[in-house]
Structures are given as C-alpha cells and as structure tokens.
Amino acid sequence: MKSWIYPILILIGGCCLGILSTFVKLAYGAGYTLSIVTLSQFTFGIVLLWVIFLFSPKVKLPITSILTMFAAGIPMALTGLFYYQALETLDASLAIIFLFQFVWVGSLLEWLLQKKRPSKVKLVSIAVLLAGSFLAAGIGTNGGSSFTWIGAFWGFLSSITFSLFVYLSSSAGTHLPAIQRSTLFATGSFILVLFIFPPMVVLHTPLSSDIVFYGLMLGLFGVALPPLLFSVGMPHVGSGLGTILTSAELPVAVIMSYFVLGEAVSIFQWLGVIIIFLGIMVGNRKTASGKIQANEKAAS
Template sequence: MKSWHYALLVFLGGCSFGILSTFVKLAYAAGFTMPQVSGSQVFCGTVIIWSIALFAKKIKITMLQAGKILGAGIPTGLTGVFYYQCLQTVNASLAIIFLFQFIWIGTLIEWVVYKRKPSKLKVISIIILLAGSLLAAGLISGNIQSISGEGAMWGLLSAVTFSLFIFLSGVVGKELPAIQKSALLATGSMITVFILFPPLFLFDAPVLFSLAPYGLLLGIFGVVLPPLLFSIGMPHVGPGLGTILTASELPVAVVLSAAVLSEHVGVLQWTGVLIILAGIMIGNKSSIQPKIIQPYELNSQG
C-alpha cells in the first residue's frame, strides 16, 4: 500500500468520528437516552467487527496481550459516554470544539510518557488552538452564559479519553492484524459501557428494534471504522501527520450540525474552526514524518 493510502485511511477515520454527533442528536430527538445510545453503539459495532474478524486473518496471542488491548478499549468506551453526555446539554457544533482539545492534551501525554518537552512551535500552535477554540465556541462574542458548565466538563473529559485512545492505538497491539486488534478494542469498549450502564434495552424488543438503526450507524462510524482505519494507518503516517489528518473530524461535525440539525454556525465560529486547523498544521509542520517510538524505546527512557 502506498504512503498516501495510509494517510487517506486516517483522514477517513477522522471523518467517521465527525459524523457521530449529528446521529446522536437525532437519536436524542427521537426520545432515546444516553445509556441507550451509547450501549447500542458499542453493541452493534462489536457484533459487526467480530463478524468480520471471524473471516479475517488472525494470529495467536497470549492472555496478557489480549488483556492489554482490551484495556486500551476502555478510553474508547469512556469517550463515547462523556461525549454523548456533553451532547445532552450542548450543541453538536460546540461539543466538537470541547472534544478537539485532545490536541493539546495529547501533547501533555507525549511530554509525560515520552519525556518530550514541546517545542516552541508546538507551544505556539497550542496557543493558536486555544484562541481558535474561544472564537469557535462563541466566547469572544459574549455567548459564555449560554454554555452549559456541565456540558463543558463532559466535553473536556471526552477530550482526555480520546487523546488516550489516539496514543494507545499507535503503541498497543501493533503486531496484530488490524481487524483482530479492532475487534478486541471494541470488546473492551463494550465491556466498559455495559459496566457503567447495564444494557437493559437488549431485553426490551420494541426499544431494541426502534433503536437499531441509530445503533448500526453509530456502531459503524464510531466503533468499526475509526479503530480499524487508525490501526492500519497510524503506525505508517506517525503521530504528527496523523494528528493533522484526524482534524477532518472537526469540519465534518460542524458542517453536519449546520446542514442536518440546523444549528447556527456564524462567521466567527467558522473563523475559529479555521484557526484551530491552522494551529494543528503549524504545530505538526516539523513532524510530518516522525520516528515512531517502539515500546522498548519507551522503557529505555524510563
């Protein structure tokens, strides 16, 4: 596979995440609750990915390896729970701005884990990102009172767990075929959500059948495609270019929130979105083809 093919896969993975908020809002409008929406997503997604994995190439792994990958699925499940909780009180076009703070949070994780102090260029890009976020959220135009504090908290928590997912997807289970790894990640995510919210909807036939279309769409775009595409593409493009490519999530979410949900997205908000994208590109300008650090390298730095 050519290098641009891997980049395209990561880009499409970001687009898939960008679609989710619109479908979640539509599910809420149809009367479904956050536990039902989150649970149907992970259930449908896990069933689909395991159905594919049954006929795909797999390798034998130890219980320890399987446990690590299942554990890496925990941030994925928590991201959905936190993000969908945020969407209960915040517009989709604003919720994605909170989620997108994973960019600078990911930099902190890299600093702590890899002992890589951010460069001056990276710091500048983070400042640009935060300025763009203030503009995109409407805070500069005086709309701060209309923002739910609870929604903002859940949105920022989703950013933390999403950054952990991005980090772990590049370093855990790299020896596994992408579909096998994605199936295990999805299973870890499903277990996490079902522990938090027992899947009672599975035993209520009318609710299950009416919820199924949303669960299938959210499962495909939130559970099946992103981990699979990131598992294939991220190790080849690296975290620098990968971060830029996953930024496709932002414009997709904002465009759909305006086109499908009829949310107002003004000129200032669009300007903020463009500033965020510019900040991401500036921060990763010098690391488009970085060296991928292997786990044993991480231990040697300890």
C-alpha cells in the same frame, strides 16, 4: 502502503468522529437516553468488526495479551460515555470544543510518557488549532448559550480519555493486523459498556425501528471505522501528530450541525473551520514526513 496514506487514514478517522454528535443529538431528540444510544452504538459496531475479523488473517495471542488489548480499548468507551453525557446539556457545537482539548492534552501525554517534547512546528499548529476551535465553537457569539459546568466537566473528561486512546492506538499491539487490533480494542470497550449499562435496560425502554439507523450510524462511524483507521495509521505517524490530524472532527461536527441539525453557524465559526484546516496543514507538513521516515528506517 505509501507513506502519505497513513496521515490521510487518521484524518478520515477524525472526520468519522465528527459525525457522531449529530446522530447523538438526533437520537436524543427522538426520545432515546444515553444508555440506549451507547448500547446500540457499541452493539452494531462490535458486530461489524467481528464479521470482518472472522474472515481476516489473525495472530494467535496468549490470554494476557488479549486482556491487555481489551484494557487498551477502555478509554474508547469512556470517551463516548463522557462526550455523550456532555451532549445532554450542551449544544453539539459547544460540546465539541471541550472534546477538542485532546489536541494539547495528547501532546502533553506524549511528552510525559515518552519524553518527546513538542517541536516548534507542532506548538504553532496546536496554537492555530485552539484559536480556530474557539471561533468554530461559537464562543462569544451563539455557541455559549447552552453552557453548563457539568457539561463542560464531562466534555473535558472526554478529551483526556480520547487522548489516552489515541496514545494507546499508536503503541499497543502494533505487531497485530489492524482489524485484529481494532476488534480487540472495541471488544474491551463493549465489555465496559455492558458493565455500566446492562442489556436489561433495553427491556424497559420503548424502541422503534429508527434506533437501528442511529445505532448503525454511530457504530460504523464511532466504533468500527476510527479504531480500524487509527490502528493502521497511528503506529506510523505517532500519537502527537495523530492528535493534530484527528482534530478534523471539529470542523466536520460544525458542518454537520449546520446542514443536518439546522443549527445557526456564524461567519466567525466558518472562519474557525478554515483556521483549523490551516493548523492541520501546518502540523502535517514536516512532522508527518519526519515521523514516517524514522519509522521506515527503524523497520529496515
């Protein structure tokens, strides 16, 4: 696979995540609760992954390795739970800015765990991304109208767990086929979700056919595609640059909230979206090629 494809795959994975807040808000508007939304998402997502996995090449693993991969998927489930909890009290355009803090949390995590100090290019990129994120989220205009401390708390927690998931995506089970890695990650997430929200809650909740649509969209763009794309791209790009590329989710969330939810988006927010794309370009220009070339030399 061409080296330039790996950053693009991560970028697409970030865009997929940006779609989620819109469908979660639509599901909440239809009367569904956090438990139903989360269960439907992971149920449809895990089915999609397992159908593909059953017909794909596999590597036989000992039970300890399987359990390790399951554990590595736990931050993925926690990110969804914390973020969706934040969306119960925050507007989509405001909740995303707290999740977006993974941009600097991820680089800090890489520094602490791998002793990789952020380069000047990466620090500039992060600064540009954070500046754009405040504009894109509408801070100081209409984005702060629904602010709650509890929502901010859950949103920031989601940034920490998402940073951990991105880090694990670049390091755990890198010798496995991408579909096997992502399926094991998602299975670990699904087990945790079932533990927190037992399926019995569905029996006490009135459901209609639209939950199939919401569950399928959330499962596809939140459980199936991002882990698969990250499993392919992250080992070649690294978690530090990966967090920068994944930041594409914020402008996508703003665009979706405008066109689908009908939320007002000011000129400052559109300016923030443009700045974020510039930040992604700055971070990707040199760091990506250096990281990919280093990995290719190590593999040869």
